[in-house]
Amino acid sequence: MIRQTDSPGDTLIGAVLFVAALLAAAVSLSLIGLLAAGSIEFFREVSLFEFFTGTVWNPLFFQKQFGILPLVTGTLSVVIIAVLVSVGPGILISIYLSEFASDSLRNIMLTVLEIVSGIPTVVYGFLTLFWATPVLKKLVPGLPAFSAFSVGIMTGLMVLPVLIYLWEAVISSVSDRYRQGSLMLGADRMQTLFRAVLPAAMPGLLSVLILAIIRVIGETMIAVIAGGQKAEFGFDFLAPIQTMTAFIIQVGMGDFPPDSMEYQGAFAIAGVLAVTTMSLSLLSRYLRRAFSERSGR
Amino acid sequence: MKEQQDESILKTSSLSVIFSKKQVLSGVDLAFAHRKITSVIGPSGSGKSTLLRALNRMTDFVPEVQVEGDVSFKGHSIFDDQVDAADIRRRIGMVSQNSVVFRKSIFENVAYGLRIKGSHDSGRIEHQVAESLKKVHLWDALKDRLDHDASDIGREQQQRLCMARALVLSPEVLLIDEPTGDLDSGSTNRIEVVLRELRDERTIVIVTHSLHQAARISDKTAFLHFGKLVEYRDTRRFFTNPVMKLTEDYLTGRIFGDER
Amino acid sequence: MRRIMDGSSPNRLEKWFVLLCQGCLVLFLLIFLSFLLLLLIMGLPRLDWEFIFGFQSRFPDQSGALSALTGTCELVLLVLLFACPIGIAAAFFIQEYGENSSSMALRMISRFFDLLLTSMEGLPSVVYGFLGLALFVNILSMGRSLLAAALTLASMAVPIIISNSRNALRSVSREKQETALCLGATKWQAFKAGVLPEALPGLVTGTCLAMGRVAGEAAPLLMVGAFSYMTFVPDRLLSPFAALPVDIYNWTVQAGGGEHANGSAAILLLIPILVFFNAISVIWRRHWEKQTAEDKAK
Numbered sequence: 001m002i003r004q005t006d007s008p009g010d011t012l013i014g015a016v017l018f019v020a021a022l023l024a025a026a027v028s029l030s031l032i033g034l035l036a037a038g039s040i041e042f043f044r045e046v047s048l049f050e051f052f053t054g055t056v057w058n059p060l061f062f063q064k065q066f067g068i069l070p071l072v073t074g075t076l077s078v079v080i081i082a083v084l085v086s087v088g089p090g091i092l093i094s095i096y097l098s099e100f101a102s103d104s105l106r107n108i109m110l111t112v113l114e115i116v117s118g119i120p121t122v123v124y125g126f127l128t129l130f131w132a133t134p135v136l137k138k139l140v141p142g143l144p145a146f147s148a149f150s151v152g153i154m155t156g157l158m159v160l161p162v163l164i165y166l167w168e169a170v171i172s173s174v175s176d177r178y179r180q181g182s183l184m185l186g187a188d189r190m191q192t193l194f195r196a197v198l199p200a201a202m203p204g205l206l207s208v209l210i211l212a213i214i215r216v217i218g219e220t221m222i223a224v225i226a227g228g229q230k231a232e233f234g235f236d237f238l239a240p241i242q243t244m245t246a247f248i249i250q251v252g253m254g255d256f257p258p259d260s261m262e263y264q265g266a267f268a269i270a271g272v273l274a275v276t277t278m279s280l281s282l283l284s285r286y287l288r289r290a291f292s293e294r295s296g297r
Numbered sequence: 298m299k300e301q302q303d304e305s306i307l308k309t310s311s312l313s314v315i316f317s318k319k320q321v322l323s324g325v326d327l328a329f330a331h332r333k334i335t336s337v338i339g340p341s342g343s344g345k346s347t348l349l350r351a352l353n354r355m356t357d358f359v360p361e362v363q364v365e366g367d368v369s370f371k372g373h374s375i376f377d378d379q380v381d382a383a384d385i386r387r388r389i390g391m392v393s394q395n396s397v398v399f400r401k402s403i404f405e406n407v408a409y410g411l412r413i414k415g416s417h418d419s420g421r422i423e424h425q426v427a428e429s430l431k432k433v434h435l436w437d438a439l440k441d442r443l444d445h446d447a448s449d450i451g452r453e454q455q456q457r458l459c460m461a462r463a464l465v466l467s468p469e470v471l472l473i474d475e476p477t478g479d480l481d482s483g484s485t486n487r488i489e490v491v492l493r494e495l496r497d498e499r500t501i502v503i504v505t506h507s508l509h510q511a512a513r514i515s516d517k518t519a520f521l522h523f524g525k526l527v528e529y530r531d532t533r534r535f536f537t538n539p540v541m542k543l544t545e546d547y548l549t550g551r552i553f554g555d556e557r
Numbered sequence: 558m559r560r561i562m563d564g565s566s567p568n569r570l571e572k573w574f575v576l577l578c579q580g581c582l583v584l585f586l587l588i589f590l591s592f593l594l595l596l597l598i599m600g601l602p603r604l605d606w607e608f609i610f611g612f613q614s615r616f617p618d619q620s621g622a623l624s625a626l627t628g629t630c631e632l633v634l635l636v637l638l639f640a641c642p643i644g645i646a647a648a649f650f651i652q653e654y655g656e657n658s659s660s661m662a663l664r665m666i667s668r669f670f671d672l673l674l675t676s677m678e679g680l681p682s683v684v685y686g687f688l689g690l691a692l693f694v695n696i697l698s699m700g701r702s703l704l705a706a707a708l709t710l711a712s713m714a715v716p717i718i719i720s721n722s723r724n725a726l727r728s729v730s731r732e733k734q735e736t737a738l739c740l741g742a743t744k745w746q747a748f749k750a751g752v753l754p755e756a757l758p759g760l761v762t763g764t765c766l767a768m769g770r771v772a773g774e775a776a777p778l779l780m781v782g783a784f785s786y787m788t789f790v791p792d793r794l795l796s797p798f799a800a801l802p803v804d805i806y807n808w809t810v811q812a813g814g815g816e817h818a819n820g821s822a823a824i825l826l827l828i829p830i831l832v833f834f835n836a837i838s839v840i841w842r843r844h845w846e847k848q849t850a851e852d853k854a855k
Contacts, residue, residue: 010744014654020646021655024719025670027712028677031688038691089581096578109582111839116589118766118835120773122802123596123824126809130817131595157588177397184355185410185462186387190571195413200400211679218681220776225809245683245776252687252780258695267691270684281679 035274038267045261051268055233057242066265068272070231074148074241075217078227081152081237082216086160087209094167099193110165117161125225128154133226146228146240154222159212166211170204170291171197204291210284214277220245244269303330303517307352307389307470307500311366313524314347316359321347323524324366329470329517334492334501336515336532338508340547343521345504346394349472352502353389354382370470387414390468394475394504396459398447403439406447406458410466429465433457433491453484457491470500477510489514508548512536520544596828600821608822622823625804628703629830632800633772635707636714641764644718647674651719652726653748677716685713686777694781701782703798709781710771717767725759726752758845762838769834773827775802801827 043051046066054067097106132154137143143150174197182192198205220243228240229250242250251266305328314322322344329335337345350356352368354375368375375385387410399406407426416422426443430436435457439450447458456476463471476492477485492514495501505511511518512532519529520543528535528544539545567575611621647670655667689709699705734751742750778800801823808820 013745014650017646017650017654020643021650021667021670024643024647024715025673027715028673031677031685031692031712034688034691034696035684089585092578092581093585096575096582100575100578107843111843114839115832115835118769118773118831119828120775120802120831122773122775122805122809123828126805126820126824127592127595129809130599131592160585175397177393177395178399180355180358180393181397181399181459181462182409182413183358184353184386184391184393185413186383186466187410187413188383188568188571190568190574191413195409196399214679218679218683220681220683221806224776225806245681248683248687249776249779252683252690258691266687270687273681273684277679277681278676281676285675 032274035267035271038264039271042261042264042268045264046268057231057247066261066268067233068244068269070233071242071244071247071269073233073235074223074227074231075243075245077148077235077237077241078152078155078219078223078243079213079216080235081149082156082159083209083213085153085156086163086212090160090163090167091205093164094171095193095198097164097168098171099189099197106168110168113161113165117165119158121158121219121221122225124154124158125221128222128226140238143238144228144240146226146230148227148237148239148241151223151227151241151243152237154226155216155219158219158222159215162215163208163212166208167205170201170208173204174200201291203287207284207287207291210280210287214280214284217273217280218245218277219243220249224249244273248273303328303333305329305500306331306371307368307502309348309352309366309368312348312351312368313363313365314344314351314356315363315365316347317361321524322351325521325524325526327519327526327529329500329502331500332496332498333516334496334503334514335517335519336511337502337504337519337521338506338511339521339527340523341506342523344524345521346474348521349391349474349502349504352470352472353386353391355386355391357382387466388468389470389472390463390466391472392456392459392463392474392476394478396456398455398458401447402444403447403450403458404443407461407465410462414466425465426461429461432464432495433461434487435461453480453487456480456484457488460488460491464495468499470502471495473501473503475505476503477505477507485510508536520547522547596821596824599818600823600825603818603822604825608819609826620819622801622804622819622826624799625801625823626826628799629772629801629827631703631798632707632710632778633768635703636711636771637764637768639707639711640714640718640767644715644767645722645760645764647715648719648722648726652723653752674716674719678720680713681776682713682774683776683780685709686774686780689777690780690782700795701797702795704795706778706781706798706800709777710774713774713777714767714771717770718764721763721766722760725756725763728759729755758841762842765834765838769831769838772834773802773831775800775806778803779806801830 051066051068053069054065055069056065056067057070097109101109128150132150133143133145136150136153140149178200179192179197182196183189187195223241223243223246227242227246229242229246230240231242231247232239247269248266251262254262256263308328309325312322312325312327313320325348337348339345347356351364352375356362356364364376370385370389373380375382375389399409401409404426407429408422411422411425427436427440430439435454438454442449447455450458456478460471460473473492477488480488489510492501492503496516503515515532517529518532518535520527520535520541522543528539528541530540535544536548539548545551608621609626610623612623614620651667651670651674655663655670658664658667686709689705689712693699693705693708694701697705699708729752731751733755734747737747737751738744782797805820805823805827808816808823811817
């Protein structure tokens with residue numbers, strides 16, 4: 001950009017734009033500040049140690065206990081199942097669309113995937129109750145109506161379109177010359193794919209996976225509708241669970257006064273969620289950058 | 298005009314290549330001289346790169362490609378059904394224009410071809426990688442940095458690394474598309490020195506847009522004009538005494554290649 | 558001898574692998590088609606003019622989605638009003654003024670904004686919802702109203718709009734702008750002439766996508782107090798409100814078949830709205846990307 005002294009019109013416009021940016025930042029900062037303040041309030045009453053290591057979460061009953069671990073295992077169970085369900089088919093479909101499918105099939109599928117990825121999670125919540133649970137009950141007899149299993153599978157399906165679409169973009173962005181370089185040395189297409197293209201795409205692939213995990217962690221409606229809202233520590237996938245997000249909804253929908261422990265508990269959980277997703281987000285960006293730099297883009 | 302007194306292990310006969318209805322090469326007959334450098338020159342779009350790619354069956358990967366005529370390597374057609382195309386590519390090695398190094402270490406880049414082939418003997422691989430790097434004069438510079446990322450080295454060294462990548466398979470023919478493309482004169486010189494040394498044991502075919510380069514390092518020169526072979530002679534006579542008028546026009550700059 | 562090659566012949570491993578991939582794709586498509594089928598079977602019978610124009614009632618087969626529909630529309634319009642100008646203007650600032658500013662202070666501030674707003678993007682919508690509850694409903698005493706909900710959703714939409722807008726700006730080539738500057742135009746004139754026309758489609762689609770996202774959110778609205786039993790159309794900023802995703806939720810978690818049918822029908826209302834937003838954005842963007850690539854190739 002050429003640097004020059006700004007005309008008065010420019011300065012005025014610049015000022016207006018700056019104010020807008022300031023406003024946006026101010027709102028974000030006040031939300032973060034609120035989060036921090038609320039969490040601090042909470043930790044005045046509950047020790048950090050109990051919070052992070054306690055295995056009982058009982059904020060809504062008489063004998064309140066605030067160990068976060070049941071909520072953590074709840075969320076983690078969903079993440080594990082969702083990742084297991086979506087990664088395999090996801091990578092296979094992305095590879096297929098990028099390397100083997102015809103141009104028209106690829107374009108149609110990518111458009112469809114991008115559109116489908118906009119379906120709101122509440123719809124998936126509905127589908128969990130009326131599609132997933134009946135289907136899964138046939139696979140796993142004795143599956144309760146609410147379980148981590150149903151929630152995990154449906155969340156995995158929810159995240160699949162985005163995963164495929166973004167992974168395909170990463171794989172496609174490995175240049176054709178890269179592939180040709182491998183083929184010229186006597187490799188066939190499969191060898192080129194697994195020994196040259198995919199290893200080169202790895203940072204980008206991981207970056208996208210982390211984005212998907214962020215989505216899964218932040219997912220609420222499926223867990224609320226089909227999870228059972230029961231905070232139990234442990235990894236029994238066939239049991240009901242409560243995720244961190246589901247707990248926050250529970251508090252938000254109830255009528256708890258702002259100075260109640262439940263309300264402040266929600267702040268603390270929201271704080272943990274915020275820190276987790278923000279760190280993962282930074283990690284994803286870092287990996288994305290590593291990927292782009294190495295490919296010289 | 299062709300002169301064929303040299304030994305030749307790679308020949309084309311009436312080679313034509315058509316990409317989705319567009320004729321890129323027409324009836325090319327060439328016998329590449331062994332232990333010599335042959336340069337293929339001509340205006341853009343003459344089919345030079347396509348010729349190179351047909352020589353090691355890289356044209357297989359172009360959708361809707363038609364190949365007529367034949368290419369024979371050591372007496373056998375490379376297009377035979379029995380022939381393993383991957384094996385051909387190992388014996389007729391190629392370095393393409395603006396080759397890209399793999400996002401691996403320098404060592405792994407060179408070793409790639411060996412691993413693909415199925416070699417598991419790490420001692421032998423190490424030895425062959427070292428030999429290959431020595432051939433391109435990169436051993437001394439890089440021997441202490443073999444585990445570094447290949448993208449850490451400069452453009453010209455990367456180009457030589459790509460050559461080492463192909464050489465590690467001990468190909469009997471080496472095809473290079475624009476060996477020094479957009480490199481400066483110092484880098485160009487370094488690579489040309491390497492090419493001269495490599496010539497002793499192989500057939501080398503290069504495609505170059507630089508008439509100067511062709512005149513400098515090649516023993517034979519072939520001139521392609523819109524898919525047809527116009528002239529193929531010893532370099533010195535090609536440049537000083539071209540037989541075809543088209544060649545003369547091209548060399549003197551009267552035609553540039555936009556005409557048909 | 559004429560040979561026709563159509564790519565190299567795949568070996569057996571490749572054939573099986575491709576088959577596996579195709580199987581996954583088919584399975585995926587079947588699953589999502591069955592979703593659609595289920596929704597149609599459950600909801601289509603219920604989807605009639607009475608449903609679309611009716612209000613909620615105690616009896617599920619007399620319930621309608623009108624308040625929710627208008628609520629959602631009003632929300633989207635309000636969020637558009639709040640978030641779009643601020644988001645796009647902020648994106649302009651960060652992308653155009655901040656990064657290339659001659660003042661070091663401005664550059665640092667811009668980078669800070671960038672970091673801040675990018676981190677806010679990944680934040681789950683529940684967190685936005687809860688903070689919206691705390692800030693707008695409680696602290697600012699707006700109560701559980703349309704305004705509070707709109708502001709909450711707007712704060713969620715702003716980082717998304719900023720990110721999308723910046724991408725749109727980044728993808729524009731700067732030649733026209735620099736030419737204009739060389740010819741003596743002011744910064745803003747050069748920007749308006751050189752960058753804006755090309756970036757406009759991207760800006761519009763970016764905003765559309767953000768609106769689509771926002772229209773489907775249930776979690777924040779559940780907390781900021783969307784009503785599930787509204788018998789009138791929300792008409793004032795501070796009035797209680799309803800929204801389609803929330804109605805869907807409520808109908809889903811209730812026990813009766815009638816409610817479930819309603820939920821399904823409501824989904825069939827919501828999805829076309831969202832798909833409409835998304836589809837227009839995606840298709841237009843792809844068309845425009847192709848157009849730009851073709852223009853550049855000329």
